[in-house]
Amino acid sequence: MQEELLFAGFGGQGVMFVGQLLAYAAMDQGYEVTWIPSYGPEMRGGTAHCYVVISDKPIGSPVVRNPKVAIAFNKPSYEKYEGLVAEGGLIAYNASLIETQGERKDIDQIAVPATSLADELGNLKLANIVMLGALLTVRPVLTLDAIREALDAHIPSHRRNLLPLNLQALDKGAAVVADRLAT
Amino acid sequence: MAKEMLKGNVAIAEAALRAGLEAYFGYPITPQTELLEHLSKRMIELDRVFLQAESEVAAVNMVYGAASAGVRVMSSSSSPGVSLMQEGLSYIAGSEVPTVLVDIMRGGPGLGNILPSQGDYFQVTRSAGHGDYRPIVLAPASVQEAIDFTVMAFDLAEKYRHIVIVAADGQIGQMMEPAELPPMREVRKERPDWALTGAEGRDPNVITSIYLKGEEMEAFNLKIQEKLSEIRRSEPRWYEFQTEDLDMLVVGFGTAGRIAYTAVEMARERGMKVGLLRPQTLWPFPEERLSQLADEIESVLVVEMNAGQMLEDVRLAVGGQIPVGFYGRMGGVVPMPDEILEAIEGHYNRLTVRTVRT
């Protein structure tokens, strides 16, 4: 098993954190994992991305040209990465900020109104966790329980009060795509 | 000790600290800054020496001073900063004081950029300052190796009273992976007998790199060369993958070597008899092993994140026995596995054509 995921969005949308959260969860579940950020000036207000590779054997390259999964938080990211997703792969995108029907038909297109759902929870910054909840429901790279445990284990102590809200965001993301599972 | 999710820069800093680092002097530069930041907190917590110098020039000379006092000391920087340190490194080599330097390489020349690069290969293995010497250069390809090599760097530096450079690219500095840190070691209480501590109850010690007479300078150089020969015999390290039943070998270090690993896996799946040699010491270069393998194979492909620097060492080791190809990306561009695979295929197919013809 090897999963390659690309998370991309504006700096400040929690792109790096959500990738790290997945990486922590993968480590806790006993997988090999790498997390690589884009870094530098582009982090200041521009687009930022990170790669997460999860595998059950030692990981060679931590970068991939055609990731199996892409998660786009804003329009520029969607435009940049939709074309790069591997055939048969999946792109999940923040439908609150990205209006599209999807150009490619050979990959799964998952629309998640993440920003609106986060707004319902009263904290726009939770859009990243909403996206993760939705993604893992459609494509169970790891279980939602693994993410719950990782949140509990690795959330910084000064943010611990936000743990219940993060768990709600995860569930909200899962619920919004639940119908896709039924079909 | 359990594995933790660690960023390369932080892992190196913490590993150095746990190896008994007593003093750190450095100057902020991307993409190594987290290393300095981590130590700015941890060293002070542990009542050890941390100082942000006014420049890399000052930092390396502060290191020179503390190393002359016989303590475990290091600095860290990135390519342009290492250029500024060349002067101090040469003095340190000429004074034989154990020193560790971490170079988290970025794109150049000039101000360049902050992206991952291997463009310092010549700078760290060749020049590293004026005069005849070569530092020991360790090239990790993962966060775990970055930890292990940092600890090893201090041991090697003291064993040979020499400079050890841990040369990693920005990607290793910035990436996170689960890795295991070594147990905490206290700083060493006793100092070596050559150290500058104040000549209490003994004859004064002198640390210098000046030998005005040609014969004396040559004698000192011969002593260094003897030491380097011993290092060359004893310290080459490398990693091999799929080197049994082999037609063609890929050679790459650090991040390029790690990405090449995936490309070699893909090539094997396609039935090509390809393997990987990933040097873990850039100097001493694992020339003997490469030369052995060259006897058994048809060709070599070198993969680097530069214009072909280690390529020269590979050619020297292979000695013209077989063709040596090259695939490189520069300026901070990290090659993807599929492009390395394409380079492997291209090189491998030429090889097949030639073999069929003969």
Added chain:
Amino acid sequence: MSAINFAPPENMEVVYERPESLAETHTHYCPGCTHGVSHRLLAEAFDELGLREKAILVASVGCSVFSYKYFDVDSCEAAHGRAPAMATGLKRVNPDAAVVTYQGDGDLASIGIAEVIHAATRGENITVIFINNAIYGMTGGQMAPTSLPGQKTNSSPFGRNVEMTGYPMRVTELLSQLDGTAYAVRRSLHDAKNIRKAKKAVLTALQTQMAGLGFSIVEMLSSCPTNWGMTPEEALDWVESEMIPYYPLGDYKVADSVANLDGGKRR
């Protein structure tokens, strides 16, 4: 080289001898050069304060490049201009040592000005002995940052033109402006009275360091008969008549903590 007999003749009272902190050897300095005087002052100060076994001397690049051979203390040789950085490294890991840099004007005021300014502003607990003779000695008499306006040197053969090469740098005044500097004074070695004053300043500077009060520097106006093209006597006169007017002697910074050393009775 044959051994030198430093033992005093029998049946004679010793009234003047080599300080213990000086090595039993000849120096390479030119006749009439004041490096010998400043070396002796520093060695006497080490002896008198009981610091010979705590001292670490950081020699620099210039005529004093071999000064580490002339002191019987732990010592090293820094890269050109970097002595304050090297001293910083040594002092930080040897906080009880007496770490002293010995630097000329080219080394300190030209190539090493950044290192000395930052050592001073950090309040680095080191002592700098700064030898200002307004010229590059070792390389054979080129213009220094401290060369006087109009001064002829081998790289300012028409006399230093300040419009083209800038003005002489008053280092002690400059460093006295920094909060980390505890003690910054200028002395001269052109006559016995001034040499005695210089000695007292070296003692105070070392006491400042050993009390952990901050950065200390003693600038000594010195002569270079060889590169100035003068006799030793003419050179001492030149220090007095030409250098002192441009580089006034005096105490530019004496922190209260330094003034209070020895219960308020500064040496």
